[in-house]
Amino acid sequence: MTMYDDTPLQATTSAESYYLGVDGGGSKTLAVLVNAQGEEVGRGLAGSSNYTGVGLESAVSNIYAAVQQARNVLDPHSPIAKAWLGISGLDRPADHAALIPLLKDLAATVYLTNDGELGLSVLPDAVGVVLIAGTGSIALGRNARGLTGRAGGWGYLLGDEGSGYALGIQALQAAVRAADGRGPSTILLERILQFWQFQQPEELIGAVYLNTDKAQIARLSTCVLQAERDGDALASAIVQNAITELVLVVRTVAAKLDFTVEQALPWHWVED
Structure with a gap:
């Protein structure tokens, strides 16, 4: 369960x-970071803050690193009145309980929600469906009656179909099958070796099993998309499967919230 306040943050x-x-x-x-007039005054960028993927310590550290970069233009004592943190992987009360004590000092008032809530906020009246397809994937929605629904977002072991990680791992599987001769030839093998600057397919073993950074595998999605544009049949099949899965999660959320086929469905795509 996440916390969401649909009252606009008033300056x-x-x-x-x-x-x-x-x-x-x-x-x-x-x-x-924005000022009271809504003008951007600073921004910062850091690594993953999905603590289910990188651990609580790393996630919190990356959040503070990004915030500190954004704050560099300010006097160190300048107050932040309100903060809205949309964090991927934040789905259960236990997630909220683990993070909020460590983040509550970022501002006088801190809102902590799933990152999908950020996407919903850009839709008129926050009504519609937001699809996030980055390292993971999830769709969240809200209808005019205030009811919410979601599909996907189960993580890389249970789901995340259509995500960058799913594209990357399917490409790796196709590549090693091709390397063995167990599967069709595909330029995915060559593209992945080039992307990771490897000489031999066997080097993929260490890159996958000795590295816990899911984002590294998710970045291989660029190889898949490039190979698909170049006409590779296996890459095309992986991309088409991803599209099918992403459409399915959107349709599932729309059905849960009684969005009809006849009405125009407000939606928002977020690429992580």
């Missing part, structure tokens, strides 16, 4: 008040 009349937004994904964390 105060004080010129010294600032407002912070944090988009924490599986690959990167973006922090943006």
Whole structure:
């Protein structure tokens, strides 16, 4: 369960008040700081803040690193009135309980939600469906009655179909099958070796099993998309499967919230 407040964050009349937004994904964390007039005054970028992927310590450290970069333009004592942190992987009460004590000092008021809530906020009246397809994948929605629904977001072992990680791992599987001769030839093998600057397919073993950074595998999605554009049949099949899965999660959320086929469905795509 996540916490969400649909009341817009109101700026105060004080010129010294600032407002912070944090988009924490599986690959990167973006922090943006604005003044009371809504003008951007600073931004920062750091690594993943999905603590289910990188651990609590690393996730919190990356959040603070991104926020500190954004704050570098300010006096160290300048207050932040309100902060909205949308963090991927934040789905259960236990997640909220683990993170909020470590992040509550970022601002006088801190809102901590799943990153999908950030996407919903850009839709008119926050009604519609947001699809996030980055290192992981998830769709969240809200209808005009305030009911919410979601599909996907189960993580790389249970789901995340259509995500960058799913594209990357399927490409690796196709590549090693081709290397063995167990599967069709594919330029994915060559592209992945080039991307990671490897000489032999056997080097893939260490890169996958000795590295816990899911974002590294997710970045191989660029190889898949390039190979698909170059006409590789296996890459095309992987991309088409991803599209099918992403459409399915959007349709599933829309059905849960009684969005009809006849009405125009507000939606927002977020690439992590």
